Each structure stands twice: as structure tokens, then as C-alpha cells.
Amino acid sequence: MAQVFTPGAVLALKLALLGGLGVLAAGSVAAYHYLQGPETLAEAPRQPIPFSHKHHVGDDGIDCRYCHDGVEVAAFAGIPSTQVCMTCHSQLFTDAPVLEPLRESAARGKPLRWARVHDLPDFVYFDHGIHVKKGVGCVECHGRVDRMPVVRRVASLEMQWCLECHRNPEPHLRPARFEFDMRPTAEIRALAGAPKTTLASTRRLTDCSTCHR
């Protein structure tokens, strides 16, 4: 029986198959990186206003809770309303071009739309209030935001990372009144000692139902 395919056709077929595999592999790699979120932790998403935590926290010394007022009582720390921004910015930098979206928001009653930097999966129920109460400082998860001109993620926020602390929380906790202090926990503990918080058992802290429901 004669050959069905000519040698050229066979070569073309092999190349096509090989090429297809290559495209598949490249696609997988691309999709993996695409779905991982920002390529590097240092990469910050684009925000409507290049808000600088470095300026507001580091230079001006504004307390975290001035803007994130739900952080001690609620699951969400809260993003300040336009009105909170305008408490100062109706007086300061009133004509700065970067603040145009803010003035627009205040004038038209349309909210600002910030890009979320710390995005947990929707099946994770994180509560800021209890973490602050138990002595987890902001800096523990959010890093030195007082040194960040534009805020970026410093922790992976993967379950493995959460569990590192939930399995052994003690070294990560600081005494009350220092939760909003930007200095590292070790430094605070050296200065003010260990916190007097009562914690649930490690078993409770690592129950699936603690974070997922």
C-alpha cells in the first residue's frame, strides 16, 4: 500500500503538533502568572489618586484609625469616605491637580473607586476587629505602609501564610496601644513586653470554620 502521507506532510504534521504543545505550555505559564495577581509583590495597582501613605502616616503621623475607622470593631477596616478626605483637603492642597478626582467626588456625590490591594478569596472571612484586639499590629500584615509612597502588598495572603501565624500566634502579637505602631513586632516586644491576650486554642485557630464558611 502506498504511503498516505508524503514525507513533507509528515514533517508538517509533526511540527504542527510540536508547535501546538509549545503554545499550550506557554499558555499555561502565562495563565498561571496572570491568575497569580500582581507579578511581584512590589507592584502596586493603579489608583484614581496616587495616595501616599508615606506622606500621611510617615510624615504627618495621622493615626490609622482616622481613616480606617472600622478596624477595631468590624470585619472591614474601612476606606475613608470622601468627606473624611475633605476634612483636611478642603483646606490643604485645594488646587492640587492629583486631587481632582477627590474634588469631583465631593462635588458630584460620586464615590471614588479605589483598586483593592489586599484581595482575599471570597470564601475567606477575615475580621480586622478581632486581629487588632488580640494584638496583631497593622504592620504585621500590611508592612511599613508609613514608608510606602503608593501602597503595595507585602504578604502573599496565601493560606499557608495565614496558618504560619494561626499555628503559632504568640511571636506575632504585641501589647495593647501598640497595634497601630509601625515598628516591627520584635522591637515593640523588646520595648513593652509580651501582650496579655487570651487566645483560643491552636486547634480552634486552625479549624477550617474559623475562616471559611
Place this chain on the structure above:
Amino acid sequence: MSEPIRLWRSLDELEAGLAGGPSAFSAARRDFLKLAAAAAALAGAGCSRPVEEIVPYVHPTGSAPGVPRYFATAMTLEGCASGVLVESNMGRPTKVEGNPAHPASLGATDVQAQASVLQLWDPDRSGAIRHRGAIAPRAELEAEWHDALAALEARGGEGLRILTGYTSSPTFAAQMDAVLKRFPAARWHRWEALHRDNSLEGARLALGRALAPVYRFDAADVVVALDADFLGEGPGHVRYARDFAGRRKPRGGAPMNRLYAVETAPTLAGAMADHRAALSPPALLRWLGQLDTALRGEPGAELPLARAAARDLQAHRGRALVLAGESLPPEAHALVHRINAELGAAGSTVAYVEPVAGDVHCAASLRELVSDLGAGRVEALVMLGVNPAYDAPADADFAAALRRAPRTLHQGLYDDETAALCAWHVPEAHYLEDWSDARAFDGTASVVQPLIAPLHGALSRHEVMALLAGTPGRPRDFVRAQWRGRKAEADFEDSWRAALREGVIPGTAFRPVSATARRVDFTPPPAVTGAWTVRLRADPSVRDGTFANNAWLQELPKPHSKLTWDNAAFMSAESAAKLGVRTGDTIEVASGPGRVEAPVWILPDHADGAVTMALGFGRSRAGRVGNGVGVDAYALRTFAAPWAAGAAVRKVAGRHVFATTQNHDRMEGREPVRVVRADEAARGARIPDETPKESLYPPWTYDSYRWGMVIDLNACIGCNACTIACQAENNIPTVGAEQVRRGREMHWIRVDRYYEGPAKDPRTYFQPVPCMQCEDAPCEAVCPVGATVHDSEGINVQVYNRCVGTRFCSNNCPYKVRRFNFLHFAAGPAEPPLEARNPEVTVRMRGVMEKCNYCLQRITRARLETDREGRRIADGEVVTACQAACPTRAITFGDLADPESAVSAAARSPLDYALLAELNTRPRTTYLARVVNPNPDAQREA
């Protein structure tokens, strides 16, 4: 201890023999392999990186984002208000709870209140003002009606007619006064499909004026209910259920009450009855005649049950109560008023108040409107919140009459059957979007306050009334003005705020009116052999059709038949045999001017010689969910016989496959419901613990809370409020009739119904079944990926993000409480928008198993709150959704580790038992046995 009882769930099962034995599953190995091989999971396609934004407020609202707030308001059903507390998540109403301060609620709700939040978010709700079908601006509506009304005013309002349903709103009544003042010759007609004409007329006959009874079940030792489902429907039923259940405690407190129920089709009250007789409507009236004869000590009372009931009533003079259902004719109501007076019930177990929704005879009122429409005497017809083109009696032929009105305006939640025939349609604000006020069954007034601005540009009913009265304004101002009266603004502010906060206006309950019932002639209809009666009644879920487009209610299994997405021609097995039909066959029912074809459903506890059909189905313009579901039984309804009428019934060709949630399998001779007689229970009878003493599993240890639940079958009335409350709380999707037929309904807590006794007139038991949270859970042992695990507080948790959908857990669960997302039900066509979801609960994907977790989100909320305050969760601080909704407080939840907790006390009851204890699963959720209190006298006679 009682004899072990033998339960059955369907007539097929009873016939197959109760002995059980393995069910007839004889599939060959190859078939099994074929079935097993059919399980194939597809990876989700089309993922993309989510773009998530944070959108803060412009002006702060005073509440932290993510912390729900509760607002008191009131939901009106058939004219009577029930107080509710509505949960608002960042401005979005997501869940309805009862208002403990409200007399009609006492913290509980019925299924309609729970489902009303889905109605609010229904995308099929009318979205725009329409003029002859085309969207029109509000200004055009106002301009046209302004001119038309001016012309009518010139003639004193001659030809202006307003049609509403029952309303108890004082603000609305005041506005109506203003309208009638402007148009003295205008008429206000009333049509409520589920009207109370018979009871009002009966009161008129016996008491001399139309009064409404308010019952005191907490004071009643003996109750006789004549086709009166006081637990399932009618003004005050949620409250009555609480009071009634409060008197069914076998030990401690007041003696246990006894209920006699005589009814045509099974009702919730009938299922709770200690003695029950199923009689066709004419036979039921003869039974009442016999009861009256026996009570008067005259000869001729032949029915043993009537004689026994009469003796029992007389032995409990002053603590006895007889109830007449709405289907009984006025004369029967009048007789019952007289009987109550003679039994000393008036003033003790029944009080009379002014009817909160007025005393208008709906049938007479609508009949007058129809005849005036026909005679061309109606110039302009305004219909507010009614749908007579669908729910008027068939002999009214309302649709034809309506076409003769030159100018029509309809306001309603939906662009419905009536809207389609009207020149103007105005979308009506839902009660969660509107300012108003309403009265409860006893007269207690509440202010209705909005939780959200109207979603679809809907108008308040008060705004339309203001348009008619020519006094424009805002609904809130009308309501405020009504309650402010002559008070100064400054003095009023405090009481206004208190009314809004509490949900009740103090001191507004009506004072009981003293009334003497006189004897009215009552002649029961003679017995006619072979005659058929068709009994029309409200559907337990969709009522008169108002909730037809509500998927939660459509998929809610009816208490007795466990039917979903349908109505049927209910009849007894004997009646069916006479017709030569079985469940699923089609019959034709002809009565009055109408005839309908409907599929038969055989109910063992139904009366012979009668066919019962639920109203509210077969709608054509309900919306995408409700259109074409079931058969429209209004075709059989007439002005003269709204509830029961003689009928001709015959078998016709056709088969129907119902979607039902029970009878999927056999019971294998198990005994899920335990029943104890009251005298035994009072002596401390104990249900033996059948849990094997040894287990192969190592015991769990707990160092903190140990959550548990006890469900009191003696309090459960089978109303399904728990099922809907759970559905609303836990974002549980509906699946549709086709999927229910495949056994894929998703309810996390279902209410099983069991029968005991003979195939004819058995006793009915209800049993709510959530996840048992087994200590040695069979599901946990078989999950290959650890997606179902025991947590440190004893809850058997389902971890959605781990679940790969093997369904091993469900196969291994002896209680069948695990629910699998065979399809992406959460994105189904009848699902509410994301805004309506509980943000505290994950919305599950296709391929994920789910089940009850004791409202983990509520436990977590309490844990975080108390932990921040540095204390333990107190008893009663976590209330599960099912527990909160339960009218009879049948569900107790709490910490079993705390010996002082209510749930620990309940679990120590001698009547406590575990479901299928012999399997050694050691469930956390246990049951208290049902207690029946039969009259020894009646049993001797029978």
C-alpha cells in the same frame, strides 16, 4: 412507654407493607458501574483575574461597612400586619426576622414574611409607569389624571371608583376620606380574594355587628376547630401558634390542651389535633349541627366524636373554644359564636374587636362594581394593589367588565393580568421600600418604614392617593401627619422615633367590645350520596397568587403533600378509587360556570366526596417564575360559593408528573418519629436510648463550646418557616421543578411528614431535619479531600473550597441532609441578584456539596463580638435562622457544654431521642418526642 409506632409516608409504601425489608433496588453490577461512570467533573473554564474595587461612601452613614443593621417595620398580608425586623447590609435588605415586641409576631415569622425579601429583589417586578403598554413619564401620568380628576370633580366625582384589597392603614384611610370628600359621589370598593366575608357576616348575624374574634389559646384547655387552620393562616396565626404550643407541654405549667379538628383537606391545625375527622364541606356542617345538639343535651347526636367533643367542651366551661373556618357559611359562624357564648368562652378564650381591615363585604362590593361597569356607570376606575382580572370570581367576568371602563389606572408590584387590561399601570413600592402604617390582628398599629429607596422607580400607594386627593406630598409626611395628630412637632419627635425603633405604637391595640351572641337558625345541608364538593383554599405558599413569582415559595414543599411547583386536585383514596384515578391522572372538575382540568393527588387524610384545590396557580402574567405553574382554580369560584361548591368530577385523559420531595425512598422499617401519650409523658415516660454503647471511633474532646440543637416535635406545626428562613439566611438556591423531580432540591432543613395508623384518616407528624452534626459523622470518614471535617466546637463543617464533588459524603449520610450543586444553581434564572445575598455566607459553585452548619456565620459573629469584649457567648446569644423564625419555638440551640443552657436542659428531657440512634452516629441534633393528648372518652366511644 407507648408501643412502638409504625410510620409511613405514602400510600404506596403502606400497601407495600410496613415491615420494610430492603427496598427494591435490584440493579445489576453493570448498571451500577454505568451509573458510577457517569460522574465526570469538568474544570471551570474561562477564568480571568478578578478586578476588584473598593467603593467608599461619599458621606459616612454612621455604621461600619459589613456590620448589619436592623430596622423595625411591618409586613401586611390580607390586611393584617405582622411586625418584622429587617436586616440591612450596607443599605441592602437581605433578611427578615420577626419583631419580638409585636403582638402578631413575638419574634417569629411565617413563610411569606421570610420570602418577602426575595419579592423585593424580584427582577420581574414592574419597572416603569406604563400607558397602554408603553413606558410613560410620571409627568404625563400626573398631567392626564390631573385633568381627568378635575373634570370628575366638577360632577361631584360621579363615576370615579377605587378598588383596593383589605387595608388596615390609618394613613390610607385618612387619605381615602380626603378623596371621598373631594369626590363625594365616588365609591370605594374592596376585593380581597382571601376575604373574610363569611366570618364578618356571621358576626353580624349573631352579634349584631361585624366584629372580628381575637383568640386566647393560652387560656384554652379544649379547642374544637371546624375547618379552621388557625396555625397556618388568617389574622394572627403566627401568634396563635405560639400560644397554642405553649399549652402543649406535658409537664410543668398549665395542663396540656386538647384539639379536635374537623376539616376537609388536611391543614396544619388538623395535623396537631388529638382527634381529627375528615369530612366533606356539607358533612362538616352536619357535624357542627351534631355538636350543637350534643352541647344542648338534645337527643339525636349520633356521631361519637361530636358527642365526646361536646362533653369535653362542657367539662372545660370558660376554658373551651370553638373555631369556625372562613369556608363555613355565615350561619355556621353565627352558631359558633353562640356556642362560644354558652361555653363561657367570650371574654376568656375569645374577645371581639373591630375588624382591623374594615367590615366591607368584599363579594357584595365587587359585584356592585362589576354590575356598574357593565351598566357603563363607571367613568374612571383606580385599582390599587389588586389583581381582580386574575382573582375575581369566575362569574364576575371581571376582565370583560373592565374593558368597558373608559379610564383605568392600576397600581401593583407586577405588570400583571389586570395591568395588561388597564390604560395606565403604575409600579407599586414594596413594603420594604415604602412609608406607611398598618394594624395587626388585634389592632396594634405599626409604622412601615422603608429599608431602601424604590428599586424600580415605584410609587407609594399613598402617592397615588395624594394624586387623587389633589394634595401632593411625600409618603413619610402623610404617615407622620397621621400619627402626629394635634401634637406639636417637638413633642411628637420622641414618640415617632420610638415607634420607628420598636416597630409598635404603644396603646393602639383595640379594646375588646362586649357582644352578646344570639341564636341564629342553622340548618345543615342534607346528605346527598354520590355528590361531589369542590373546596377552594389559599395555597399555603403563594396564598391567593400574590407570591406566585416567588421561587422560594414555589419550591417550598406543601406541608402535607410535599408538592412543589404545583397545585393539584387533592382527594382521598376512596374518592379516587370511585373515579378510577390514581395520583397523576387528570380529572375534570366542573362547578358553577367554570371547569378545569387538574392532575389528581391522593391524600390519605382527605375527606371523601370532596376535591380540594389551591388558589393562586395557573397565572399568565405573574412573571418568569410563576407563569403557567399549576392550574387556575379561580375558574371554579363564584360570588355565592367562594370556598366550597357542588361539582361534577370525571376522569379525563392525561398524566402529570409531580415534583415532590418525599416518598423518594422507603423507610426500611425505621422509627424516625416517637410519640408518647400525654398521661405517660406526665408520669415521666422516657424514650430509651438506643445508641450502641461502644464505638470504633475515638471520642472527640472539646475545650470550649459544644454546639447542639434540640427540636421539639411536640411544638413543630410543620409550617415550613424554618426552611425558608434557612434559605434566606444561607443563600440557598432554588432548582426548579425538573430538578426537584430528580431529588436535587437544596433545602438545608426540610420538614418531613409521616403518617401513622390506617390508610384512611391517619395521624400526621412533622419532623424538621437539618444536619444532625454527628459526633461520629459517616460523611467525614469518607471524604477523600478532607472537605468535611469536625471542628473544635463539634460542628461538622463543609469546606467549599476543598470540595471536589465526589458526593461520597452524601451517599454515606443516613439522614440525607447533604445537598449537592449538580448544576450552577446559584446562577439559576430564578435566583436573586447578588445584592440580595447574605454577605456572610459563601455562594456555592456547581460541583460543591453543602449542608446545614448551625448558621456558622451567626456563631462566628457572636464569637468575635464576645471575644472582643473578653467574655464567653451567653446562652441565647446565638440564634440560628430556623430557630428565630419558628412560631412555636420548637427549635432550641446553644452550648451543650454549659449545663445551664436551654439546649442542655432540653436534651436532658426524658422525651429526648436521637434520630436513627442505632446507627451510632451520635447526632448533636436531637428530638423531643411528640406528645398526643387523646380524650379517653372519645376513644372508648370509637
